[in-house]
Amino acid sequence: QVQLVESGGGLVQAGGSLRLSCAASGRAFSNYAMGWFRQAPGKEREFVAAISWSGGTTLYADSVKGRFSISRDNAKNMVYLQMNSLKPEDTAVYYCATRRSQVPVTTTRYDYWGQGTQVTVSS
Secondary structure, three states, rough: OOOOEOOOEEEOOOOOEEEEEEEOOOOOHHOEEEEEEEEEEOOEEEEEEEOOOOOOOEEEOOOOOOOOOEEEEEEOOOEEEOOOOOHHHHHHEEEEEEEOOOOOOOOOOOEEOOEEEEEEEOO
């Protein structure tokens, strides 16, 4: 069993930055791929970024490429999402997720999810 807890959300002006953190419990964390997703009101949950077990492979949605960066620290059981040049359309609840595989994917085929953290970007 893996539990995920996100933090770092908040209110920021357009053009600003936030760093989201996800704390994971469970011994197998370092063997699992991790992902970040987001869901805006009235919209489906969408892929944002993902990272392989080693950190050697990262995937990004086109909408965040060049602005967001995903990273992980397996020694601390943490995964991060650095978000720069934020836009109002980035406003959403952001979720951390993990899957029982070393390979990240861009679909919602992840096995464990956190409760989410709200990110609001004002114009």
